Amino acid sequence: MRGLILICVTATLAGIVIGFVGGAFRWCLQAADDARTDFVDWTHHLPGPGWLVPVAAAAIGATLAALIVRWEPLAAGSGIQHVEAVYRGDAQPPMIRLLPAKFIGGVLAIGSGLVLGREGPTVHMGAAVGAEAARRARLPAAEVRMMQTALGGAGLAVAFNAPIGGTLFTLEEVTRSFRLKTVLATVFAAVAAVGCSRFILGNHPDFHVEPIGAPALAWLPLFVVFGLLTGCLGAAYNRIVLWFLDNVARLVRIPKVAKAAVIGAIIGLAMFVYPLAVGGGDPLTQLILGGHHIVLTVVVGYLLVRFIAGPLSYSAAVPGGLFAPLLALGALWGLLFVGVFDFVWPGNVDALAIPMALVGMGAFFGASVRAPVTGMVLVIEMTAATSVAVPMMAATAAAVLASYLVGSPPIYDSLRERIPAEEALPPSGAQAESDGTGHGSAPEGGFAADERDGEKGV
Missing domain, CATH: 1.10.3080.10 (Clc chloride channel)
Structure with a gap:
């Protein structure tokens, strides 16, 4: 006690x-x-x-x-x-x-x-x-x-x-x-x-979203299809992140500091052309969730730039994460999906733009990180929008299923495997509470690492 x-x-x-x-x-x-x-x-x-x-x-x-x-x-x-x-x-x-x-x-x-x-x-x-x-x-x-x-x-x-x-x-x-x-x-x-x-x-949600009604249940199959496509897109994004990590150092044989400078210069050029396409992505996400009209070709440009610039930036090996860019990508992808579908069925999906962007944020996060509940709750807390909970659950579940079926492991499992040996291994004599076999004791959760890894990739 x-x-x-x-x-x-x-x-x-x-x-x-x-x-x-x-x-x-x-x-x-x-x-x-x-x-x-x-x-x-x-x-x-x-x-x-x-x-x-x-x-x-x-x-x-x-x-x-x-x-x-x-x-x-x-x-x-x-x-x-x-x-x-x-x-x-x-x-x-x-x-x-x-x-x-x-x-x-x-x-x-x-x-x-x-x-x-x-x-x-x-x-x-x-x-x-x-x-x-x-x-x-x-x-x-x-x-x-x-x-x-x-x-x-x-x-x-x-x-x-x-x-x-x-x-x-x-x-x-x-x-x-x-x-x-x-x-x-x-x-x-x-x-x-x-x-x-x-x-x-300030004591307010991160994003301001006007109250929106729950999408009609008749649209639920469309959200499932969107989730399946999002799962494939999230798997592709993970592979691009890992490809850049594994190959940029090989392709560009220069010191790490110089490599970061080169990558920064490339991002700086993108910043001059598309100012909202760089950085963490919150201003761009707020524009989308605020209902600001963005021409479809510009949405495509933002999506393509951020889809490559995110993995490229991460390969610079400077402090920074992946979650916030994932959310911005999900919002862009949701907006693009609705825009393309509007060509097929004009005039029927305009009201789905913001709901699909919200759902895209949770689904893309779930597909990449493989933590679907966390992703959905994060989006709902950041936007205070609960009306899209049901379609978000359907799309996120479909996205996680699709990413699993195409063989994409969770991004942080893959990144953990790439931790340099000198960082991953405890220094000699530092393993407090050693079990006598040279390995540290199991975490407080009570499971050995390989037991918890039984769900790895799921």
């Missing part, structure tokens, strides 16, 4: 820390979005080759982020796969020095326009705060791993202003189990974190 109270108190205090840190991180990114839009607009009025200015600016931002990763290699990429590896006992919990590296590196990388998500850094910063809090509370090694997992979920809750979604992420995606300690620690941390972040960001 006393141990459980200590865990809950520790989780709450750590949640307060990541709430203010994550809220400040999001505020910086919002300010960067606004500044970047004004900056690109200014470059369009420059005499001569004004496009070189955003190209140089994005390259500098990516370079500085890569230099931070050189100082703290663990700051590269999303970090969610590392949180999962730590919970499984395959890696050491992060140290607190990761927090400034993820914060500053994430602001530089995402703020300069790279198509990356804010949730990776906030999850990893939350994990670092949770692990440090658990160490200071003198919790055993297994509970240090559990605490970093719970605070990782709190970090996701802050990233999307979605406390239930962040809690579900921990239980559905990372631990794949419901254990009392983990559930309580995650809930206390998520509530404290989101409550504190709202002091900075």
Whole structure:
């Protein structure tokens, strides 16, 4: 009983820390979005080759982020796969020095326009705060791993202003189990974190969506078809992400910092042409969900640019995640699907544009991450739109089924397998609570890693 109270108190205090840190991180990114839009607009009025200015600016931002990763290699990429590896006992919990590296590196990388998500850094910063809090509370090694997992979920809750979604992420995606300690620690941390972040960001959903009626049940088969297609598209996106990770370094034999600069320059050129096609994607998503009319050819352009720019940006190995770009892609894909269907059946699907965009956000997330409940809850919490719950469930289930049938594993399973050996393996003598075989003890959930992996790919 006393141990459980200590865990809950520790989780709450750590949640307060990541709430203010994550809220400040999001505020910086919002300010960067606004500044970047004004900056690109200014470059369009420059005499001569004004496009070189955003190209140089994005390259500098990516370079500085890569230099931070050189100082703290663990700051590269999303970090969610590392949180999962730590919970499984395959890696050491992060140290607190990761927090400034993820914060500053994430602001530089995402703020300069790279198509990356804010949730990776906030999850990893939350994990670092949770692990440090658990160490200071003198919790055993297994509970240090559990605490970093719970605070990782709190970090996701802050990233999307979605406390239930962040809690579900921990239980559905990372631990794949419901254990009392983990559930309580995650809930206390998520509530404290989101409550504190709202002091900075405001007490309202992330996206403003006008009230919409529930789509007629007669359209449900169309949503299922949409979900099946989304599953195939999500599988393709995962493969492109992994292809870039596996091949960019081979194709471009230059130092990592120079590679990040080149990728930043490419994104900077896309930023000059399509300012809304870069960055995390929230302004573009808000335009779609706000009912703003976007010409279908422009939707196609945005979708194609972000479909390639996201994996390309992730291959730069700078701080940034995949979730937020997935949501923007899902909204674009939903809008495109309705637009194309309108050619086949003109005048009958106009009212489905926003519902299909909302459904696309959840379905695309489910197809790529293979955490369907988390994806649906995140979208509903971010938009406060519950009227599309039934079609979203149908489409997301169909998307996950399709991605499974085409043999696409969950993206974070694939990324976890690519963690460098020097990061994945605990240092000699550091395995607290070793079972005597050279392997760390099983996580608090009580399952060995290979037992939990029985559902891998499902």
